[in-house]
Amino acid sequence: MSLPPPRLTDRRLVRDLVWVVILKLIVITALWWGFVREFRVPVDHDAMAVQLAAPLPAKQQTHTDGEPHGQ
Structure with missing residues (x-):
């Protein structure tokens, strides 16, 4: 199965997009x-090194109403 030859409008579109x-x-x-x-x-x-080395805070899960989910 071969592809049809490109139409002139396809080439023009590509040229315009470029x-x-x-x-x-x-x-x-x-x-x-x-x-x-x-x-x-x-x-x-030094401050950047401290930020990178700091542990990430634990995420709290939230309900659909935005209240924290206590686990």
Whole structure:
């Protein structure tokens, strides 16, 4: 069973979608370059190590009405 040959509209759709994705990447890059690039978030390595090493809090199961389920 062979596939039918691609129609001209299929190729045009693919080409148009590729152009849209390229344009979106250019816009996102320009926005990042213009507004986000200069901002840095300071990271305290010791505090981050403590956060990663801390045990996770136990989850409480909830009923559909939002009340905690005591187990």
